[in-house]
Amino acid sequence: MLRNSARISGDAVYWKWNAGTFTAVSEFGDPLQHTSYALCIYDQSGPAPALAMNALIPSGGTCGLRPCWNGRLSGFGYRNTHRTPDGVLRVRLQSTARPSTLIIIAGGGADLKVPTAASPTQMFAQNPSLTVQFIKSDARQCWEATYPAPAVKNTSTLFRTVIP
Numbered sequence: 001m002l003r004n005s006a007r008i009s010g011d012a013v014y015w016k017w018n019a020g021t022f023t024a025v026s027e028f029g030d031p032l033q034h035t036s037y038a039l040c041i042y043d044q045s046g047p048a049p050a051l052a053m054n055a056l057i058p059s060g061g062t063c064g065l066r067p068c069w070n071g072r073l074s075g076f077g078y079r080n081t082h083r084t085p086d087g088v089l090r091v092r093l094q095s096t097a098r099p100s101t102l103i104i105i106a107g108g109g110a111d112l113k114v115p116t117a118a119s120p121t122q123m124f125a126q127n128p129s130l131t132v133q134f135i136k137s138d139a140r141q142c143w144e145a146t147y148p149a150p151a152v153k154n155t156s157t158l159f160r161t162v163i164p
Contacts, residue, residue: 002041002053002123002159004114012108013055013087015039015132017143019163023101028093029136031059031069031076036137039088039105043118045125052115052124055086055107059137075102087112103134103143117156124159126151 003012029035037057042049061068063080070077078091088107096102118125126149134143151161 002114003108004117004123004157006157008110010108011087011110011112011114013039013053013105013112013114015103015105015134017103017132017134017145017163018096018100019145020101020143022098023095023141023143025073025075025095027141028076028095029138029141031057031078031093032067032071034059034137037091038133038135038137040133040135041115042131042133043115043124043126044129044131045118045127049129049131053113055088055105055112057088057091057105058085083107083109083111085111101143105134119156121156122154123156124151124154126154130159130161 001014005011036059039055040051041053043052068078068080075094080089083089087109090106092104094102117123124130129146129148131146145163147161151159153160
């Protein structure tokens, strides 16, 4: 889901990915120290996808009085109430017991770089598809989902779709 609100504080992004194969916790890298990530959204309205939006999630750091990242037995969690640098509030990276992986990214506010609408009636052209990638900084791992048209909702201010 991506929302472009009339009030910049109302802009929001939410992406949940759990359609892939098993990812070991070690494959996430070490966001506590040196692994950062990028959420990238590509809109394809011609022969090649074009980057429509990206948000960086840096490694390490402190958010308020506590570390931004914390380690868990099954993965990592990120929480940044200041939503800097690119509007990301929280990330959950989880290696589950079943053969899949869970990634959740949520954010919003003034630092979120919401794309300009593709037309007066659509946020994304999404013809033939829209691709969302969560990329690890060493480029050795990328979790990706491609959403074919039509979306559940694709207006100039709101985009919502489901995993195909």
